[in-house]
Amino acid sequence: MFDRRLVQNFDWILLLLLLLLAGISILNLYSATYAIRDVGGSQVFVKQIYWFLIGFAVFFVMTTFNYFALERLAYPAYIFTIALLILVLFVGKVTSGSQRWLSLGPVSFQPSELAKIAMVIVLARFFSEKRGYRGYRLRDLWQPFILIAAPSVLILREPDLGTALLLVAGSFSMILFVKMYWKSLVILVGSAVSVAPFIWFSLKEYQRMRILTFIRPDMDPFGAGYHINQSKIAIGSGLLWGKGYLRGTQTRLHFLPEQHTDFALSVLAEEWGFVGSAFLLLLYLFLILWGLNIAKASKDKFGSIMAVGIVAFIFWQIVINVGMVTGLLPVVGIPLLLFSYGGSSLISTMAAMGLLMNISMRRFMFQ
Amino acid sequence: MRTSEFDPLSLEIFDRQLKKVTLVVLAVFGVLVLRFWFLQVVNGSVYRTKSESNRIHLQDISPFRGMILDRNGATLVDNRPSYDLYVVPEEVQDLEELLERLSRLAGLGAEEAERKLDEASLRYPFRPICLKRDLSRDELAKVETHRFNLPGVIIKVAPQRHYINGTFASHLIGYLGEINENQLNSGKYTDSKPGDLIGKSGVEWKWQRDLNGVRGGAQVEVDATGRKIRVMARKTPVPGENVCLTIDKDLQAVAEKALAGKSGAIVAMDPNNGEILALASSPSFDPNLFVGGIDRASWEGIVLSGDFPLQDRALSGQYPPGSVFKIVVALAGLEEGIIDPEEELVCTGIYYLGRRGYRCWKKYGHGTVSLHRALVESCDVYFYNMGRRLGIDKIAEYAMRFGLGKRTGFDPVHEKAGLIPTRDWKLKRWGVPWQGGETLSTAIGQSFVLVTPIQMAAFVSAVFNGGIVYRPQVTRWVGKSETEKIHEFAPVVTGKIGIKQEHLEFVKNALIGVVNEPHGTGGRARMKEVTVAGKTGTSQVISLKKEEEFESEKDIPVRFRDHAWFVAVAPAENPRIAVAIVVEHGGHGGSAAAPIAGQLIKAYLGLDRSVLAEAVTD
Structure with missing residues (x-):
């Protein structure tokens, strides 16, 4: 049963990229929590090491089976995820005003993390079926729209605006990739613009405030705009070479909000300067381009679209977080992939990476 | 053979799409790198300055106000410690619940507390906001024993003016009140800042400058929650002079x-x-x-009493x-x-x-x-x-x-x-x-x-x-x-x-x-x-x-x-x-x-x- 080609085709570059990112992440978390090491801070980076270990385990598990099996499992997995998303609204743990976590004995996880992977798989399954070459019209897309809308609305109800936004962005990137008719696209964008006001009024007050202060951060420099400003101060004060490892004053003194989660990148930028930030961005760019290369190398539509979907999701997560901490995008609370502290998102990312590896390893299947 | 295997035409379209995607990704990352360049290299020095002022705060150290004595040296007015209750709203998870708890433990008026928080939280994020001054012994004990349950609550000790005999010679001795805009602008209170208490009448007013003493200060490194990390420089406050009255x-x-x-x-x-x-x-x-700060009821009691106390x-x-x-x-x-x-x-x-x-x-x-x-x-x-x-x-x-x-x-x-x-x-x-x-x-x-x-x-x-x-x-x-x-x-x-x-x-x-x-x-x-x-x-x-x-x-x-x-x-x-x-x-x-x-x-x-x-x- 074991195919030697699996070992020959093992994607060492992908693994190397992941190990590099994991190393930088842990190093940075150590610094980010250095100031609070006496009050439980040191646990943060130790825990993250464990999370990475578990993450890599999941990563390898995800490479052991043939991803073709997922084509059959796509819909059942999707429905299972939806069920969990409904469940979390009833029995989920409430933390700081939202209900995102499901507890399974000692471990708890966010079903919304699972939803990202399920979304990629189910859309890849849908779009791998044969269609015309000119792309999709709106009427061909009602099924994917429902597939996207259901988990997005449920996640929005938790409420978790960031993840819902990510789900929509990632999914539509996949649709754009498999091509739409130009006319359909115009209609879609036009209608999106016209429902925007309704979405605006359905947002929570703090979310609206965040968008408003994103547009005009000077409006309230000590209130909602505080996060963005402090983050920009941290990043900017790093200058070209940074203040040095463990020397970030913004970080040391807790001026950065959520500095080991959503704003972990600001810590790196403060301590390592433009050189460090650019290096990290290049690593991410390389990861994305490598993912696209895997998509290109894959010999079947399902695997290829799935690889593109995974890349789309990691792309958006990176862009939203980097845009947020640098003040280009609203503060929506999405951690930086493979970098911020947080077990749930790390495990799901590593699972997705495992899937990517899985596709990469089996690119020979049709040869 | 699986259904989703590429046919040659699809493969070509996919390659074309992948090229487009690659371009988009490169463009977006280009923007992000430029953003970092802009923040860290072009405007970096501005942010560096901001980060310096961010962590070094000037903290006031109030001097002890002088005592007031009678002609034979008996103390009429001194200072005593006041235990003040502060809250850092950003550290509180459920503000409503906290206020409810505090109203039970410390007799805090929930409405007034909310108003104070509303006023202050916009101006001073991550800074403790005083909700109640001078907790009684009972209230202090209750709050202290429930501290673990009250995240974001801080008790600070500050000297408080103490008129030992209450109404004794109150007109002569006078009272303290928060300095107002006019007084600040008058140039007479050079050492005072908004929020300071100054003598408003009587001896407290007449000898304000001497009683007040000289404010001290400390250059402290603080974190965003206002916690002191270390003191970098310090100027010791000079306590106010005592005033001995001719009163018997x-x-x-x-x-x-x-x-x-x-x-x-x-x-x-x-x-x-x-x-x-x-x-x-x-x-x-x-x-x-x-x-x-006098509370509303006491003030109305004094002003509306009709006989002008x-x-x-x-x-x-x-x-x-x-x-x-x-x-x-x-x-x-x-x-x-x-x-x-x-x-x-x-x-x-x-x-x-x-x-x-x-x-x-x-x-x-x-x-x-x-x-x-x-x-x-x-x-x-x-x-x-x-x-x-x-x-x-x-x-x-x-x-x-x-x-x-x-x-x-x-x-x-x-x-x-x-x-x-x-x-x-x-x-x-x-x-x-x-x-x-x-x-x-x-x-x-x-x-x-x-x-x-x-x-x-x-x-x-x-x-x-x-x-x-x-x-x-x-x-x-x-x-x-x-x-x-x-x-x-x-x-x-x-x-x-x-x-x-x-x-x-x-x-x-x-x-x-x-x-x-x-x-x-x-x-x-x-x-x-x-x-x-x-x-x-x-x-x-x-x-x-x-x-x-x-x-x-x-x-x-x-x-x-x-x-x-x-x-x-x-x-x-x-x-x-x-x-x-x-x-x-x-x-x-x-x-x-x-x-x-x-x-x-x-x-x-x-x-x-x-x-x-x-x-x-x-």
């Missing part, structure tokens, strides 16, 4: 007890130098209520002096040579000026009176005659020699000047000429004449100390201690009355008679131990004529009853204490005010320990 704590207590439940004022003064020994105004207030009646209460003013007329008459002490006039109870009759307080008259008896029995008709002979401008001239009609200089802001009417004044103020009848009323201290109790104390002192008008003062010294003082009491003479000793002696003798002779109006201040001299006065709230419409004195509504005056000095031969007392709506000076003078003199001269003990234990 025990005498003050006696004075306040005498006025309890009444409206009025008492000023006791050393006639030989102007030192204020006691200064009481009733009703009073508790200055502790003002420290750290904040007003210091000893300085700003202006009353017609009534018959006390006859001392001025008598001295003026003697000095001008228009009164012959031997001359006898007949008082029939009424004096006619033209067709109008002016009454004497004694309905059926005093019979034949000379100056001595006219003063002792306070005959109005005698002084109508003398007033008419002198004329209003002469009366005014002598009154002003005593410092009446202008501020004594005790407190240039809150003190009132009173009023000594002249012809010019009448014409200017009212646009009509002076009337002859008004001279008569003025001669017995009614109509337009107004004086304050502190003016009366200085006035009676001058009569008995040989004619020197001293400025009333209340500070013995300012400094660390009596041996390390930066300011010391020195008598200030504001005027000399310039009246011959023999005339003064004659009047002094008559004033001894007021208290000690059989028909004297001030008999109730008499004591066997020392000779008390004094003069009663009754300032009319409504005219005598109207008063007669009532069957007896008791039928007159309180608000229409006369104010009772009594000024006194003891011992008359060698004066050590002068007092001026006014009891609003007290009726006759002889019955309402004279007994109080007796108590004060006894207490101060140590003649009656029981008066003292009683007052002090209260």
